[in-house]
Amino acid sequence: MRVAVYPGSFDPITYGHMDVAKRALKVFDRLIILISVHPSKKAFFKPEERVDMVKEVLKDYLDNIDVYISSDLTVYEAKKLGATHMVRGLRAVTDFEYEFQLTHANRVLDEEIDSIFFMTDNKYVFLSSTTVKEVALFKGDLTKFAPPYVINKLNEKVK
Ligand code: ADP
Secondary structure, three states: OOEEEEEEOOOOOOHHHHHHHHHHOOOOOEEEEEEEOOOOOOOOOOHHHHHHHHHHHOHHHOOOEEEEEEOOOHHHHHHHOOOOEEEEEEOOHHHHHHHHHHHHHHHHHOOOOEEEEEEOOHHHOOOOHHHHHHHHHOOOOOOOOOOHHHHHHHHHHHO
16 A cells, blocks of 8 residues: 655645646555644644544545644654655746755654655646735635635635
């Protein structure tokens, strides 16, 4: 069984994250979405709310997807969960720089856990959770960015 973790803030999950997760499921039998809690990063949604949104919008895939909150380093979590790979998404060249550093730092921490990257459909290359939150704050149209369940949660938060 091929197992991977897909770590991220998912604050909130967008169509871009969902696209990456579905692509990863073509390669891995089990994908563990790890919601990271960074003590230094200010999040919009509580970790439990982020888990709830991920589970709801990916409910058709839950036979192969698990969703957990992570408070440890991702490589250590990956090892504990029996994963061999960490899935990440790449949008533009700007992502590359950050992911490059992260991959090599993770490799120093654990040589056996490798990183694997997927590019989204070009409809989502511009999309980030930050953009979605900014559009929500100004009551913009979010229909192309995230599923209705997530949009409702965002609208409740900014009310
Ligand atoms: P983090 O704070 O760890 O970057 P995010 O939730 O912002 O967490 O992103 C998690 C992963 O998903 C990252 O690898 C990011 O590049 C990827 N990702 C997010 N949105 C998209 C998108 N629209 N297309 C491709 N990858 C994406």
